[in-house]
Structure formats: C-alpha cells, structure tokens
Amino acid sequence: MVIQPDLIISTKDLTKTYGQKPVVDKLNLSVPRGSICGFLGPNGAGKSTTIKLLLGLVKPSSGVGTVFDQSIVHDSVAIRERVGFLAQSPHFYGHLTARETLRFVASFFFTGSRSAIAARIEELIELVGLNGKADRPVKGFSGGERQRLGIAQAAINDPELIILDEPASALDPLGRRDVLRILESFRGRSTVFYSTHILDDVQRVSDTVVILKQGRLVAQGSIDQLLASDVTLFDVTVCGDGLEVRDRLRLVSWVKTIEAEAGLLSAEKMQTTKLRIQVTNSIAAETELLRLVMADSTIVVTQFGRTSYDLEDIFVSLVEGEVSHEP
Known part of the structure; x- marks a missing residue:
C-alpha cells in the first residue's frame, strides 16, 4: 500500500488562459506539508500566475486546486487568512519604520493582546536581522532589507503556509544569503513555497522542487529524486584540437x-x-x-574526472528538452 503524502497545495489540470494562449496549462501540483519547495522556471513560465491562482487573485479557466484542502475558487478568502504572502516587488509606506510597518500589518492579520503583538514583532525583527534598524524609516532601506522586512510581514500571523514570489531575484549575493537563512529558519514551523530562477539557492535550502516550462509541469519531486539520473557527467580539459575530439566522441554509442x-x-x-x-x-x-580522448597523439589531457550531476544540469535538460520528470 502506497502512503500518500500530506499535501498542503494540490491542483488537478489547473489551467489559466488569456485569449487563446494558456499561461498555466493543466498543472498537477503537489506540495507536501512542512516542505520548503522551490518553484522553478524561466521567465514567462507561468510561476507568478500560478501563485495568483493559488491565492484566488485570478480565477482558473478550468481545472481545480486546493490549499489546506480548501477550494482556491470558493474558499479563497479563508485561504488567504492562513497564508503569508510576499509579492515579487513589495511596496511599503516609506515614512513608517520597520516596527511600525509590522504593527500596521499585525492590525489586520494577528489576533492577540497588545503585548502578544509586540512580542511577535520583536521575534520577527530578530528573525530577519533588522534589530539595529527597526526604528528607521523604510524609505532608507536597501533592497535586501526591504525583502527581509517583506518576509517578516508575510510571517506576522505565524502562517501554516508562506508563499514568496521571487524573494531573492534582485539581491546581491549577501542579500540572497540572508534571505535563504530566513527561509531555512521556517523549516519545521511553516511550509514555504517560493518561486525563483536561481538554481543554486534552490539546491541549498529546498527539499522539494517544481519545474515549470511554458505553463506546463515538467518536473516535480524531492531534490534527491531529480538528481537520481541515469546519465553520468565527465569533465575533460584538453590542449589541442578539442573540437575534433568532440566530433569524434559524438560517434560513440554511450x-x-x-x-x-x-x-x-x-x-x-x-x-x-x-x-x-x-x-x-x-x-x-x-x-x-x-x-x-587520447587516441590522437596531438591531444594533451590536462584534466579528467567524473563530476556530480547538479540541479542546473537537470533544469537545462528539462527546459531545453521535451522530457518530463515526475515521480
């Protein structure tokens, strides 16, 4: 008997069409509860539209979807009450401080006493590393600081599910590192579903991956499942006519x-x-x-070795090819 995972997000043939063009095309999505799920795809793959569908911000053309086993069409308000969300380009009132911003958001989404709200705000300020800047106006914040504040406001009500749209795409390496650290801190507390096109980030913090291409699902599963390929990679560096070596090796059956x-x-x-x-x-x-490689005596090999198959290899193979990879 196969035990089905506890899914926090599930869709069946979910489709969104604008005119004659499907932006999301018969999407069957399964996101396990408690996972950190990286939602990958090139620009224009349909990631942001999928997130809007899950949150009830747009209605599907066909198909169904559930979040917390509730319908994304009929129960969208109830779903949004339990989800923390960060848009791709968050906007804040620049004259407010980070602490005031979180207090403002808490007035809508956090139920509790004044002391409980204050404690939650302090906890989040500590979590996202804004301790020394909590009482400064947001208009002076860097891009990374704004993203960290955005994640804090998304988590203000300690949601079961946090959905983030490209949370690190516009950040420098240090800013991305900080955002990834925050995402990891939610492990065991909330399910995190975040869209991105930065493959290294996904491999560092995610335990499950979804890959979209032109609105269609081409891969879904754990990192280990996707990396379990029957294809092995070798890196070889040669001095001499490397293109001749390439053309000769292309004739080898394996x-x-x-x-x-x-x-x-x-x-x-x-x-x-x-x-x-x-x-x-x-x-x-x-x-x-x-x-x-060395059959030609004019070729000198300077480096030879087997290399690991990483998520970038999988992503390029799936996005540029036609093969789907679903468990």
Whole structure:
C-alpha cells in the first residue's frame, strides 16, 4: 500500500488562459506539508500566475486546486487568512519604520493582546536581522532589507503556509544569503513555497522542487529524486584540437551529449577546450573515455574526472528538452 503524502497545495489540470494562449496549462501540483519547495522556471513560465491562482487573485479557466484542502475558487478568502504572502516587488509606506510597518500589518492579520503583538514583532525583527534598524524609516532601506522586512510581514500571523514570489531575484549575493537563512529558519514551523530562477539557492535550502516550462509541469519531486539520473557527467580539459575530439566522441554509442568551451592555459599561452560529456554507460566511460580522448597523439589531457550531476544540469535538460520528470 502506497502512503500518500500530506499535501498542503494540490491542483488537478489547473489551467489559466488569456485569449487563446494558456499561461498555466493543466498543472498537477503537489506540495507536501512542512516542505520548503522551490518553484522553478524561466521567465514567462507561468510561476507568478500560478501563485495568483493559488491565492484566488485570478480565477482558473478550468481545472481545480486546493490549499489546506480548501477550494482556491470558493474558499479563497479563508485561504488567504492562513497564508503569508510576499509579492515579487513589495511596496511599503516609506515614512513608517520597520516596527511600525509590522504593527500596521499585525492590525489586520494577528489576533492577540497588545503585548502578544509586540512580542511577535520583536521575534520577527530578530528573525530577519533588522534589530539595529527597526526604528528607521523604510524609505532608507536597501533592497535586501526591504525583502527581509517583506518576509517578516508575510510571517506576522505565524502562517501554516508562506508563499514568496521571487524573494531573492534582485539581491546581491549577501542579500540572497540572508534571505535563504530566513527561509531555512521556517523549516519545521511553516511550509514555504517560493518561486525563483536561481538554481543554486534552490539546491541549498529546498527539499522539494517544481519545474515549470511554458505553463506546463515538467518536473516535480524531492531534490534527491531529480538528481537520481541515469546519465553520468565527465569533465575533460584538453590542449589541442578539442573540437575534433568532440566530433569524434559524438560517434560513440554511450555518449549522449557533449558541450565544448574554449579557453586558454595562461602560463603556456596554449589553447584549451573544456568538454562536459554526458554518458549513459558510466562503466564504459570509466574504462574507455580517457583512451578515446587520447587516441590522437596531438591531444594533451590536462584534466579528467567524473563530476556530480547538479540541479542546473537537470533544469537545462528539462527546459531545453521535451522530457518530463515526475515521480
């Protein structure tokens, strides 16, 4: 007997069409309760529209969806009362301080005594690292500080589900690091569903992933499931005619794809080529690949090794190809 996961978000053939064009196309989404789920896709894939559908901000053209087992069409107000949401470009009253902003948001979404509200605000200020700036006007905040404040206001009512639309897309590496740290802090307390196109961030903090392409679901599952591929990667760097090596290896039956990148070995001023080779038979590659590369005596190998298959490889393969990967 297969035990079905406890889902906090579920959709069946969810579709949103503008004119004749489906922006979200028969989406079957499953987000387990308690997960940190990265919602991936290139620009224009339909991520923001999907979030609006889940929150009842737009109505689906067809299909159904539930959040907390409640209908996204008929129970959207009740759903939004239990969800913390951060839009892609949050706006604040610039003359208010961070503390005043959170107090204002709490007046709508937090039920409790004045002391309980004050305690919750202090907890969130500490959580998002705005301790020293809580009483400064928001208009002077950096982009990263605004995003951290946005996450704090989304979490003001300690929601079961937090939905964030591109929370780190416009931030520098330090700002992204801070946002990821905050997302990780919600693990075990809330489910986090956040859209992004930054693959490294997803692999660092997420335990489940959803990948969208042109409104269609092309992958869904845990990070481990997506990385469990039957394709193995080898990185080889050669001096000499690397393109000739590439063309020769393409004739080998267990070589799936080859990417070639030209470079320069600076000390010797020699032309180099880095080859990333996907193979379907790792045993054959371990024993034969290096010999095949060096079959031409003019080729010098400066680097050879098996490399890990990361989320970027999966993403590019799925988005540029036609294969879907669903558990």
